[in-house]
Amino acid sequence: xxxxxxxxxxxxxxxxxxxxxxxxxxxxxxxxxxxxxxxxxxxxxxxxxxxxxxxxxxxxxxxxxxxxxxxxxxxxxxxxxxxxxxxxxxxxxxxxxxxxxxxxxxxxxxxxxxxxxxxxxxxxxxxxxxxxxxxxxxxxxxxxxxxxxxxxxxxxxxxxxxxxxxxxxxxxxxxxxxxxxxxxxxxxxxxx
Amino acid sequence: xxxxxxxxxxxxxxxxxxxxxxxxxxxxxxxxxxxxxxxxxxxxxxxxxxxxxxxxxxxxxxxxxxxxxxxxxxxxxxxxxxxxxxxxxxxxxxxxxxxxxxxxxxxxxxxxxxxxxxxxxxxxxxxxxxxxxxxxxxxxxxxxxxxxxxxxxxxxxxxxxxxxxxxxxxxxxxxxxxxxxxxxxxxxxxxx
DNA sequence: CGATTCTTTGAAAACAGTCAATCTGTGTGG
DNA sequence: CCACACAGATTGACTGTTTTCAAAGAATCG
Numbered sequence: 001x002x003x004x005x006x007x008x009x010x011x012x013x014x015x016x017x018x019x020x021x022x023x024x025x026x027x028x029x030x031x032x033x034x035x036x037x038x039x040x041x042x043x044x045x046x047x048x049x050x051x052x053x054x055x056x057x058x059x060x061x062x063x064x065x066x067x068x069x070x071x072x073x074x075x076x077x078x079x080x081x082x083x084x085x086x087x088x089x090x091x092x093x094x095x096x097x098x099x100x101x102x103x104x105x106x107x108x109x110x111x112x113x114x115x116x117x118x119x120x121x122x123x124x125x126x127x128x129x130x131x132x133x134x135x136x137x138x139x140x141x142x143x144x145x146x147x148x149x150x151x152x153x154x155x156x157x158x159x160x161x162x163x164x165x166x167x168x169x170x171x172x173x174x175x176x177x178x179x180x181x182x183x184x185x186x187x188x189x190x191x192x
Numbered sequence: 193x194x195x196x197x198x199x200x201x202x203x204x205x206x207x208x209x210x211x212x213x214x215x216x217x218x219x220x221x222x223x224x225x226x227x228x229x230x231x232x233x234x235x236x237x238x239x240x241x242x243x244x245x246x247x248x249x250x251x252x253x254x255x256x257x258x259x260x261x262x263x264x265x266x267x268x269x270x271x272x273x274x275x276x277x278x279x280x281x282x283x284x285x286x287x288x289x290x291x292x293x294x295x296x297x298x299x300x301x302x303x304x305x306x307x308x309x310x311x312x313x314x315x316x317x318x319x320x321x322x323x324x325x326x327x328x329x330x331x332x333x334x335x336x337x338x339x340x341x342x343x344x345x346x347x348x349x350x351x352x353x354x355x356x357x358x359x360x361x362x363x364x365x366x367x368x369x370x371x372x373x374x375x376x377x378x379x380x381x382x383x384x
Numbered sequence: 385c386g387a388t389t390c391t392t393t394g395a396a397a398a399c400a401g402t403c404a405a406t407c408t409g410t411g412t413g414g
Numbered sequence: 415c416c417a418c419a420c421a422g423a424t425t426g427a428c429t430g431t432t433t434t435c436a437a438a439g440a441a442t443c444g
Contacts, residue, residue, distance in 0.1 A: 175336070
């Protein structure tokens, strides 16, 4: 499983072999079953979690008890609640496995040490946050400027690999619309 | 003006005096008039820009020519298009001054050098990005889970100092609703 | 004061949500 | 292998919300 991570990170970043060895030695490989919860709201999230296979989602429950999907994550991506991770305060989010899969995790303390020791890993980590921030800016723009149908097709186009792995009612909750509305959008454009 | 920045940064970060001297010596203080544009879409953004007074907004124009406000910024905050800054590609955003004001800027190259030389400034810069990311996550949750009225009152409560400095039609464009809808929300709740 | 920008209003149309019911596919236990 | 349960997806009817367009009132500024 670490091979997948190695391939992933070496694609974009030159990590010295010595650094990579540290990263490998301190990682923990895990299997998860479909439906399994990695994080439950109220818990403190203290992991760096890289997905080598499977599909996950980060979601939050509002006052009315309705679930809202913050984001999805599949292989070669990370799943985290950065707010709880950084502040080390109880999370408002949940992370659940939408399918069985495999993950690699590093406890926060271990990861912090890695970033101190390896400047290459620190650079990689910084870039990760930058990209995540830019992606969230794009999503905000989409949410304030596009209607439901436009957001749906944009999501489908931007994340095709995610799209065909997650149930539609979760896509709806990600887009900020009801599952019925999404269903009607699909019907309306079905024969185009 | 640099005094304002100094006070701001020393409130939360312990920056060695020597580092602070470098930051001061390399900064450029500027005055801006109301309506002045700092960034026009198509240009490459290569500045770090700290606001010592005044009010600014970052906005983007959609295909239909409608402006959508990405965010506002007032004194003691930064205004930037991080995407263009990082990628050094033409920006899709505009930055304009909503009032006259004063800013401190550092060219990207200069700022990069500061971060290389000063670990304290690097830590500060990292924290800035983390906070910006967390804020955008909160905004996304608000956009997908709250209706227009809830978003309006949340904005008013979260950013009171911004709220009373910007015109309502820009608030509407920040919330992703039409100015007429915002006007009606205000009327509906006016006497509560 | 006049021009401009900002805000509000009304009426109609478009859009999205809710509720209840039905349909579809998947998988499990008898 | 079938029947059944279950989760997911769709549909219809209705309600509620938001946009659009056109117009008119405020407020602000030179």
